[in-house]
Amino acid sequence: MDHAVFTFLTDYGIDGPTLARATEERGFDGLFLTEHTNIPTSRQSAWSGGPELPRRYSHTFDPFVALAAMAMVTQRIALGTAVSLVLQHHPIGLAKTTASLDRIAGGRFEFGVGPGWNREEMANHGVDPRTRTRRMLEHLAAIREIWTKDEAEFHGEFVDFDPIWSWPKPLRTPPVLIGGEGPTVLDRVLSHGDGWMPRVGEDTDVDALAARVAELRRRAAAAGRGRPTVTVFGAVPDRAALESYAAAGADRVLYALPDAGEDEVLRALDDLAALRGR
Structure with missing residues (x-):
């Protein structure tokens, strides 16, 4: 099982290239960044973590710009999003951005995606929250067409363009990792993804997670995929927890890093590296 980290990379915390070099030097397998394009000052959408939304949500770097800088100072680790809010981008522009990033990174980019939770943020992009999942899937389909076709064309409910x-x-078709834990998320992984990125925590029922992993792979095999x-995502940094994720069929864990300065983040990386025996 691979071990990687994710973070909200902010303008008040550790800089991206320093974090990327330190992550690779400590033997981790990947580094993933979150995304929020904006946070409306008046918020009605509930945040799962509590009543107050931490400031990191409104201070995040653009992940694609930051990952390009990280790619220039690393050689081995996977670099990805966890997750990109795909429906808040135009798919033609995002296809070019992600393809450019993958080439800069030498084929190391991984595209973790999700529909998002902040309805006011979506509305600022002209997105009806009631259509967010359908729109996300259609954007992904259009992006994949542009990635893989010399003359891409797409005609859908939300995206429409003649051959371009x-x-x-x-360099390779980046793996699309579908985030989420809802009842239909496995359908989305099978229809539009290459992998699943479920969130976990202290209270996660790992037996239930194992059952869903087995179902996903059983259905994929039946479909000839x-x-x-x-x-x-959000792995508990505990040896027993790590053993349970591996037994459940996880290929990789993502540990959270703090949105903090260099000294604190490097200490956290050292602690996580010690946990995995490196």
């Missing part, structure tokens, strides 16, 4: 040329193409990967 758009280069560069990614390759084996979907499973990346556990």
Whole structure:
């Protein structure tokens, strides 16, 4: 099982290249960044973590710009989003951005995606929250067309364009990791993804997670698809928990790093590296 980290990279915390170098030097397998394009000052959407939304949500760097800088100072680790709010981007522009990033990173980009939870943030992009999942899937389908076709064309409910040329193409088709834990998320992984990125925590029922992983892979095999990967988001940094994720079929865990200065983040990386025996 691979071990990677994710963070809200902010303008008041550790800088991206320093974090990327330190992550690779300590033997981790990947580094993933969150995304929020904006946080409305008047908020009605509930946040799962409590009544007050932490300031990191409104201070995050653009993940694609930051990951490009990280790519220039690393050679091995996967670099990805966890998650990108795909429906808040135009798919033609996002296809070019992600393809450019993958080429800069030498084929190391992984595209973790989700529909998001902040309805006011979506509304600022002209997105009706009631259509967010359908829109996300359609954007992903359009992006994949542009990544893989010399003359891409798409006609859907939310995205419509006649044949276009758009280069560069990614060095490889980046793996699409579908985030979420809802009752239909496995359907989305099978229809539009290459892997699943479920969130976990102290109270996660790992037996239930194992059952869903087994169901996902059983359904993929029945459909003649390759084996979907499973990346556990928010892994509890505890050896017993790690053993349970591995037994459940996880391919990789993502540990959270603090949105803090260099000294605190590097200490956290050292602690996590010690946990995994490196």
